Amino acid sequence: MSKVAILALTSTGIKLAKEIRQIWNKDAQIFVSKDKVEEGLSIFPTGKFTTSIQLLFKQYDTLVCIMATGIVVRSIADVLEDKQKDPAVIVLDEKGRHTISLLSGHIGGGNQLTLEIAAKLNSCPVITTATDIQEVTALDILSKTIDGWYSDFKETTKKVNSLLANHKKVGLIQHEQWVKDTRGLTVIKENDAIDLFDAVLLISDKYEEKLSKKIIQVVPRRYVLGIGAKKDCDFSIIQKEYLSFCKSVNVHYRSIKKMVSIDLKKEEPGIVRFSEWLDVSFETYSAEELSTVSGKYPESSFVKQVTGVGNVSLSAADLASNGQVVTGRYASHGVTFALGKDEDDACCMLWD
Numbered sequence: 367m368s369k370v371a372i373l374a375l376t377s378t379g380i381k382l383a384k385e386i387r388q389i390w391n392k393d394a395q396i397f398v399s400k401d402k403v404e405e406g407l408s409i410f411p412t413g414k415f416t417t418s419i420q421l422l423f424k425q426y427d428t429l430v431c432i433m434a435t436g437i438v439v440r441s442i443a444d445v446l447e448d449k450q451k452d453p454a455v456i457v458l459d460e461k462g463r464h465t466i467s468l469l470s471g472h473i474g475g476g477n478q479l480t481l482e483i484a485a486k487l488n489s490c491p492v493i494t495t496a497t498d499i500q501e502v503t504a505l506d507i508l509s510k511t512i513d514g515w516y517s518d519f520k521e522t523t524k525k526v527n528s529l530l531a532n533h534k535k536v537g538l539i540q541h542e543q544w545v546k547d548t549r550g551l552t553v554i555k556e557n558d559a560i561d562l563f564d565a566v567l568l569i570s571d572k573y574e575e576k577l578s579k580k581i582i583q584v585v586p587r588r589y590v591l592g593i594g595a596k597k598d599c600d601f602s603i604i605q606k607e608y609l610s611f612c613k614s615v616n617v618h619y620r621s622i623k624k625m626v627s628i629d630l631k632k633e634e635p636g637i638v639r640f641s642e643w644l645d646v647s648f649e650t651y652s653a654e655e656l657s658t659v660s661g662k663y664p665e666s667s668f669v670k671q672v673t674g675v676g677n678v679s680l681s682a683a684d685l686a687s688n689g690q691v692v693t694g695r696y697a698s699h700g701v702t703f704a705l706g707k708d709e710d711d712a713c714c715m716l717w718d
Contacts (some may be wrong), residue, residue, distance in 0.1 A: 367473065368479075371395050371420060373433070390483055423455075427474070427606060428479060431455065438457050438468060452520060463490060465490070487668055502549045514585055523678055526567070530551075537551065539566060566578070571589075588708055592626055595702070598636070615705065626676060656675040659681050660675050663695070664676075679696075691706045
């Protein structure tokens with residue numbers, strides 16, 4: 367469950383906050399004013415409500431506010447950033463009669479959490495997002511369930527969700543059963559004409575070329591990327607070779623969920639910038655850790671002399687994927703790559 371803060375202003379609100387914590391999330395932290403603090407509760411971190419909620423907005427995944435909606439709206443207005451980054455904000459009246467999904471209903475999970483709290487309190491959930499009201503899926507929720515990526519997030523989400531909410535014809539193509547909630551979508555069969563649809567969602571982690579303008583590719587992030595590089599290798603070289611690597615193994619460049627290497631490269635500028643460009647976490651292993659699996663793959667005496675282990679990208683991909691390495695080692699211009707499949711199901715080799 368997400369990291370939750372419950373904020374209450376009055377004695378009645380605090381009583382409800384305790385109830386919510388008891389029946390819904392025992393790890394939630396309750397924040398109150400200094401004059402109302404007691405055992406098990408925390409004081410607003412800055413002493414003042416407005417600056418405190420703004421601070422907590424940046425520190426927590428979910429804020430549950432027991433107070434008037436207007437107070438919350440005015441207080442968080444200056445810290446709203448982006449629907450991909452803002453936390454879920456849920457508002458309840460002091461009697462717990464209504465549970466309102468105020469912010470980040472889809473990406474932040476606010477709508478689902480609202481339903482959960484309302485069910486526990488026997489409260490009335492208030493959800494206003496159009497796709498939920500029309501009982502159809504939404505692109506951003508669909509993507510979240512498969513850890514997916516698609517280009518032009520804001521504009522694409524707005525376009526597709528509007529089509530779905532207005533019951534326009536939106537198609538779905540998927541070669542594996544990634545998407546289970548297909549409400550509002552039409553599953554496209556092999557001979558169906560794309561032109562009949564207002565938009566088509568293609569769920570694929572493959573390197574797709576020359577797609578119709580109506581097709582929106584949603585890329586499941588299912589691979590870990592093992593990387594090695596010579597010292598001071600430039601970001602532009604790493605990026606160029608990575609794109610060539612992806613093309614060679616027929617994998618979309620955004621299908622990566624994590625990047626791994628040896629700890630010697632933890633602060634290598636080109637690699638760090640590359641992880642930022644991919645927008646994925648970058649984790650490293652020690653030579654000792656990598657050496658536990660390096661013998662499974664071809665080793666280089668030169669690499670071993672420099673790093674203490676016979677290969678880097680393959681061994682790192684192996685550790686990060688629990689042995690599900692699905693490519694061989696790609697090496698060019700001082701950069702090496704290998705992919706591991708970060709899933710529990712049986713993997714298939716992408717190349718020999």
